[in-house]
Amino acid sequence: MPDEPYCELQTTHFQRLAGEGSSFRDCISGYPLCSPYRAMLMSGRWPFQTGVVENAVQFPDDEISLGVTFRNAGYRTGYIGKWHLSPGDERGEFIPKGPARHGFEDWQVWSNTVHHFDAFTFDPDSGEKIERQGYSASLMTDAAVNFIGAFDAEPWMLVVSWGPPHPPFRAAPAETKQLYDPELLELRPNLPAKVPPILRQRLQGYYAHISALDKELGRLLHKLDETRQAERTIVVYTSDHGTMMGSQGLSGKRLPYDESCKVPFLIRYPGVIAPGWRSKLLLSSIDLFPSLCALRRQRSLGRNPRGERHGSRKRVPDACAANQEGRFGTQLFGAFVPRSQDRALHLCSCRRWALVPLRQSRGSIPDAQLDRRPGTATNYGRAR
Secondary structure, three states: OOOOOOOOOOOOHHHHHHHHOEEEEEEEOOOOOHHHHHHHHHHOOOHHHHOOOOOOOOOOOOOOOHHHHHHHOOOEEEEEEEOOOOOOHHHOOOOOOOHHHOOOOEEEEEEOOOOOOOOEEEOOOOOOEEEOOOOHHHHHHHHHHHHHHHOOOOOEEEEEEOOOOOOOHHHOOHHHHOOOOHHHOOOOOOOOOOOOHHHHHHHHHHHHHHHHHHHHHHHHHHHHHHOOOHHHOOEEEEOOOOOOOOHHHOOOOOOOOHHHHEEOEEEEOOOOOOOOEEEEEEEEHHHHHHHHHHHOOOOOOEEOOOOOEEOOOOOOOHHHHHHHOOOOOOEEEEEEOOOOOOEEEEEEEOOOEEEEEEEEOOOOOOEEEEEOOOOOOOEEEEOO
């Protein structure tokens, strides 16, 4: 976000949303990878419970999802943008009407979203491929604006899932790239001493994508104002993961460093959340589904056909159960599997430290503590 350390983002509407609502500065992605995070958002359950522990894994049709919950409560439900909860939807596989849409009635899922100017969608009934020219986030917002205008007389719940600022960063719109001179951008202090020139270009593109999304957010907020729905609509902005961008000498995501797993969380709820409130509450992906339901007084708990309870903390890792008893004084955020696939990583975090037991498939179980202060690369470990 624009006012964080070592960040030179230029935005207007993100700052407006934070000023009119609340900004949570300690929101952690419990599994900083696209599909596992999305499954947690949709179900309020851990990846080891849903089975979505990697990208392009099928989100089970029998999960009690966010869409099903709100649809059953009388809301018009819509999903627009990147889905990434089936093996083939990103590669162009159409998802027909039925349980795989998880309760979303208005359905405009896009494929090939990593190519920000070459994504495409489908006719929601026939599955006919629809190709539109332009920046994918703008095209998705076009559909979202139409949805907001069409259902202003009834309660609705809409998920807009933009693809950016996902790589490739070079594919950001030219008009927002011009806002940032790569040679003048401030870099985080935990980068290697020798920074490759391409990293500054990537950072320029990353910022440019976010500034482009800022414009799209502004269009959504304007439509709510125009249709006089702003005062009765909860608006939430968050993300599935960050990116290392060279910090700690690393790239990519699915790592327990701030750059990878710390994500924005902005929420506006007129008349309920005080404007401009900056919360220090520790918040995680697993909290979002039940919290959104609670805000609208919907029951998110239930049992799927396998008899597993949704929203229950009884089946989470032992460390979480111990935390509920106050032994750690912190909050367990998640469990995820690094790319090597040979170990499970359980992240328990407080505001200064992240405690990470690494459960390996063979041999010892080392513990690691990662200093979470901005700019540090300290990694303390011991084996047992």
